[in-house]
Amino acid sequence: MPPSHIATVISHSCLNRSLSFFVSQVTSPFVSSKQSLVFLLSTFIITMAPVEVKKIVCIGAGYVGGPTCSVIALKCPHIQVTIVDLNQARIDAWNDPDFNLPIYEPGLVDVVKQCRGRNLFFSTEVDKGIAEADLIFVSVNTPTKKSGLGAGFAADLNYIELATRRIAEVSNSSKIVVEKSTVPCRTAESMRTILEANAKPGCKFDILSNPEFLAEGTAIEDLFAPDRVLIGSLQTESGKSACASLAAVYANWIPRERILTVGLWSSELSKLAANAMLAQRISSINALSAVCEATGASIDEVAYAIGQDTRLGPKFLKASVGFGGSCFQKDILNLVYLSESLHLPAVAKYWHAVVEMNEHQKDRFAKKVVDTMFNTITGKKIAVLGFAFKKDTGDTRESAAISLVNHFRAERAHVTIYDPEVTESTIMLDLTNYGEIPAESVQKNVKIAPTALDACLGANAVVIATEWDEFKTLDWQKIYDSMDKPAFVFDGRLILDREALIKIGFKVTTIGTGAI
Numbered sequence: 001m002p003p004s005h006i007a008t009v010i011s012h013s014c015l016n017r018s019l020s021f022f023v024s025q026v027t028s029p030f031v032s033s034k035q036s037l038v039f040l041l042s043t044f045i046i047t048m049a050p051v052e053v054k055k056i057v058c059i060g061a062g063y064v065g066g067p068t069c070s071v072i073a074l075k076c077p078h079i080q081v082t083i084v085d086l087n088q089a090r091i092d093a094w095n096d097p098d099f100n101l102p103i104y105e106p107g108l109v110d111v112v113k114q115c116r117g118r119n120l121f122f123s124t125e126v127d128k129g130i131a132e133a134d135l136i137f138v139s140v141n142t143p144t145k146k147s148g149l150g151a152g153f154a155a156d157l158n159y160i161e162l163a164t165r166r167i168a169e170v171s172n173s174s175k176i177v178v179e180k181s182t183v184p185c186r187t188a189e190s191m192r193t194i195l196e197a198n199a200k201p202g203c204k205f206d207i208l209s210n211p212e213f214l215a216e217g218t219a220i221e222d223l224f225a226p227d228r229v230l231i232g233s234l235q236t237e238s239g240k241s242a243c244a245s246l247a248a249v250y251a252n253w254i255p256r257e258r259i260l261t262v263g264l265w266s267s268e269l270s271k272l273a274a275n276a277m278l279a280q281r282i283s284s285i286n287a288l289s290a291v292c293e294a295t296g297a298s299i300d301e302v303a304y305a306i307g308q309d310t311r312l313g314p315k316f317l318k319a320s321v322g323f324g325g326s327c328f329q330k331d332i333l334n335l336v337y338l339s340e341s342l343h344l345p346a347v348a349k350y351w352h353a354v355v356e357m358n359e360h361q362k363d364r365f366a367k368k369v370v371d372t373m374f375n376t377i378t379g380k381k382i383a384v385l386g387f388a389f390k391k392d393t394g395d396t397r398e399s400a401a402i403s404l405v406n407h408f409r410a411e412r413a414h415v416t417i418y419d420p421e422v423t424e425s426t427i428m429l430d431l432t433n434y435g436e437i438p439a440e441s442v443q444k445n446v447k448i449a450p451t452a453l454d455a456c457l458g459a460n461a462v463v464i465a466t467e468w469d470e471f472k473t474l475d476w477q478k479i480y481d482s483m484d485k486p487a488f489v490f491d492g493r494l495i496l497d498r499e500a501l502i503k504i505g506f507k508v509t510t511i512g513t514g515a516i
Contacts (some may be wrong), residue, residue: 017463027397037384047213050242050245051134051245051247051476053079053134053246054079054080055080055082055135056069056072056134056135057135057138058137058139059084059137059138059140059163060083060084060085060180061085061094061102061290063216063395064139064180065180066101067214069083069120070083070108070111070120071224073118074115079120082120083122083466085122085124086348087124091123091124094122104392105216107221108219133175133178133481134245135175136167136177138164138174138177138181138191139181140160140163140181141159142159142160142182142330144158144330150337153336153340154184154333154337155184157187160187167205171205172203174204174206177206178210178246180211182212182272182334185265187268188207188208188232188267188268195207205234208246208264210229210230210246211230211267211268213227216325216390216393228258229259230244230260230262230267230270231246231247231267232261232268233261236265247259247261258343271331272331272332275328278316279328279329280351280354281316283323283354283357285299285407286358290364292512292513297512299512299513303318320361320400320492322358322359322400322403323358323398323400325389325390329396329398335351336351341408359403362404365400366404369463369488372509373488377411377413378411378413379414381416382413382414382416382463383452383459383461383462384404384405385452385455385462385463386401386419386464386466386471387399387422387427387443387491388468389466389468391466391468394426400492401465401466405417409446413445414445414446415447416446416459417449417455418449418451419468424448428442431446452474453474453475453478458482459484459487460483460487462494464490464492464495476501480504480505488508488509489501489506489507491510498510
């Protein structure tokens with residue numbers, strides 16, 4: 001059996017072997033009665049048997065905790081699932097009677113509709129949720145630190161510590177505590193120290209790592225049929241028992257061979273490693289896109305050719321203006337900081353280059369826009385289509401569009417933005433850097449349009465910043481007719497029919513192929 005094995009198999013095999021041992025002792029001089037055997041068996045079962053999880057609470061109602069625990073509620077109708085958060089507005093949105101949820105994710109509304117009020121609940125009563133739960137998911141924000149030691153690289157674990165201390169303070173019974181947030185390696189050790197130091201008499205805490213591997217935009221699909229579920233635990237009998245308890249929850253709908261168990265520290269590091277390697281792949285193809293533009297090669301053709309190599313495969317080989325989202329950059333910087341802390345400067349430099357290439361790609365694309373439009377965009381209107389970091393989500397964290405718009409504003413262009421799922425308030429929060437820049441300053445040259453056609457009206461250029469499907473089927477002839485000439489299109493996501501746009505009359509620039 002490989003090192004990554006199924007928790008329940010371990011538990012059952014250990015149980016069978018140990019039961020056989022106990023039974024063999026009946027004829028031993030050391031066991032004088034059936035009562036002794038019963039005592040031995042009951043002691044073993046208390047120590048080894050996984051706890052049946054009846055109530056789950058998730059601390060944090062964000063992009064990870066909300067969808068994950070909603071799907072658990074759907075697939076495990078016998079388990080009560082409560083998602084708690086101190087943000088009243090967020091909880092109100094989860095409880096919205098018309099299901100205007102705080103997160104846009106395809107399929108999420110259908111899941112919540114089936115479960116909410118049955119065995120899925122959203123609440124601000126954090127203490128009550130913790131006290132009643134058998135198993136607690138900790139799914140709070142772990143942003144990159146903005147100040148202090150490790151600023152710009154290290155993860156800010158303040159919310160993790162606050163949640164951990166609250167669990168210890170409120171709990172009157174033993175709990176399984178599960179790291180769901182992405183955290184630095186050995187964070188569970190800190191959590192365990194806090195819990196043990198503050199535990200009430202009779203309360204015992206087992207800590208597990210259960211990182212998420214969701215892709216926003218396909219999160220529900222990923223939760224229904226994941227590549228794998230990873231559970232990390234201490235390799236103690238108690239740790240393995242807790243691991244088996246969580247594995248039993250997932251086994252309600254996930255094949256057992258996809259439920260992998262590893263050591264606690266390996267699980268924590270595996271999450272950082274997975275995101276770092278995926279981001280590395282994107283930065284690699286983006287670096288090649290610059291070579292293609294300089295040589296006349298096509299990045300789409302190059303990506304297709306290398307993707308046919310079975311050692312590489314085709315995934316994450318789509319060149320773009322750059323990756324975004326809450327995970328990739330944050331997790332790589334976390335890995336950089338970890339490597340530096342471990343006195344591994346060459347390793348830190350290697351991973352930091354992935355982030356540097358991503359920033360270079362965004363800067364390079366913005367410069368291409370200016371250079372192509374006769375080296376100035378001052379006073380010109382730029383229509384930016386898309387503001388989310390990827391399609392099928394309303395999440396704008398680390399979106400390439402933010403960087404592009406800031407570049408255009410610095411060049412004194414007039415920018416009009418359209419995104420089908422991102423609200424005007426969210427866009428303004430991002431562009432004002434959450435209030436650090438006066439809103440009036442941004443609003444002088446940034447407008448939000450209700451439709452893509454409105455955004456493009458009178459524009460000098462259209463920039464595709466997010467790969468929304470609707471942009472592929474726009475009436476591009478109508479858009480061309482409404483724009484100032486020459487009319488430019490800059491496809492930062494490689495989703496448009498380049499030749500068709502050229503026939504209409506557009507001056508087209510795409511990532512990895514250059515302008516015509």
